[in-house]
Amino acid sequence: MNNIIEKLKKTQDLDDNELRQLLECQNTDDIEYLRKSAEMVRQEHYGKDVYIRGLIEISNFCKNNCYYCGIRAGNKNTDRYRLSSEQILDCCKNGYALGFRTFVLQGGEDAYYSDELLCSILTQIKNNFPDCAVTLSLGERSYESYKKLYDAGADRYLLRHETASPEHYSRLHPDSMSHENRLKCLYDLKKIGFQTGSGFMVGSPFQTTDNLIADLRFLQKLKPAMIGIGPFVSHHETPFADFENGTLELTLKLISILRLMFPKVLLPSTTALGTISPTGREKGILAGANVVMPNLSPVMFRKLYSLYDDKICTGEEAAECRNCLNNRMLSIGYNIVVSRGDIKE
Ligand code: 5AD
Numbered sequence: 001m002n003n004i005i006e007k008l009k010k011t012q013d014l015d016d017n018e019l020r021q022l023l024e025c026q027n028t029d030d031i032e033y034l035r036k037s038a039e040m041v042r043q044e045h046y047g048k049d050v051y052i053r054g055l056i057e058i059s060n061f062c063k064n065n066c067y068y069c070g071i072r073a074g075n076k077n078t079d080r081y082r083l084s085s086e087q088i089l090d091c092c093k094n095g096y097a098l099g100f101r102t103f104v105l106q107g108g109e110d111a112y113y114s115d116e117l118l119c120s121i122l123t124q125i126k127n128n129f130p131d132c133a134v135t136l137s138l139g140e141r142s143y144e145s146y147k148k149l150y151d152a153g154a155d156r157y158l159l160r161h162e163t164a165s166p167e168h169y170s171r172l173h174p175d176s177m178s179h180e181n182r183l184k185c186l187y188d189l190k191k192i193g194f195q196t197g198s199g200f201m202v203g204s205p206f207q208t209t210d211n212l213i214a215d216l217r218f219l220q221k222l223k224p225a226m227i228g229i230g231p232f233v234s235h236h237e238t239p240f241a242d243f244e245n246g247t248l249e250l251t252l253k254l255i256s257i258l259r260l261m262f263p264k265v266l267l268p269s270t271t272a273l274g275t276i277s278p279t280g281r282e283k284g285i286l287a288g289a290n291v292v293m294p295n296l297s298p299v300m301f302r303k304l305y306s307l308y309d310d311k312i313c314t315g316e317e318a319a320e321c322r323n324c325l326n327n328r329m330l331s332i333g334y335n336i337v338v339s340r341g342d343i344k345e
């Protein structure tokens, strides 16, 4: 296996057969060799720096019905909320004082947030915090809409492709959602000039090794600046309530593979990883991730932004999470830095 890992490190690529072997490998020495190689590449480009993003969950209204997601429209057993411009600006102010220089506005697909409203929010954030980057994660919108948001100052956009296989996509989503449109959105975002992020869940229902290989191939084609992956975690009010969660081991392995394939990519160690394992986020960093995204949302709404069960950090203030993550990163010899944290050229 070491020669396959060396080849991946040297050429940032493998053939399908080699990828399959690596994805299915259970040998702990090989997996440790993969992790070490990924950590080395990570340190070549980013040293021991960890970038932070302040996540502001602006709305849990969503028109979609993804089978895995707790805020799906079909979930009638949740209270819905949305944040006003003032509340969002307050979160940024709080976050700025805590050293955040990137704010991520994430929400369900909620038509309340028109282009006009979002552009006005973006203008206010950019005027008040000119040294900060703004990332949007608001789902599928039209080319024209994305363009307006970009022109109003949004720097980055996160839209996970969820799965690169159209067949697998149709098992995770109702017929009203289109795999083709999702990919189109990603190419639109890139074309407009956004630093674009994509990604997928690890261990989502019906996922096969071939699906994961297709995910990696799609990312090689898209060449995103950011790749977000995390384990699937079941939510009790969804059609996937009874499916097993994705595993820590496979998620960490994929983080390491992604680091070797995309040496400079911005790769978060996600909250979902911290949810399935108490030290999941630390392990993600040690496997090659270089970003963490603590929550800046007002505490009173946090429990309602429940994409999956048992989500961590729903009771803590922003300052507590900031401190907690600081200590967690220090405990593994890494440091959170006060920076926009753009991708290295
Ligand atoms: N488990 C893990 N991740 C989830 N997401 C949505 N629902 C779940 C779940 N049950 C992820 C999706 C989405 C991102 C915002 O959260 O990949 O793109």
Ligand code: FES
Binding pocket: 294, 312, 313, 316, 320, 321, 322, 324, 325
């Ligand atoms: Fe939120 Fe630890 S990061 S409590």
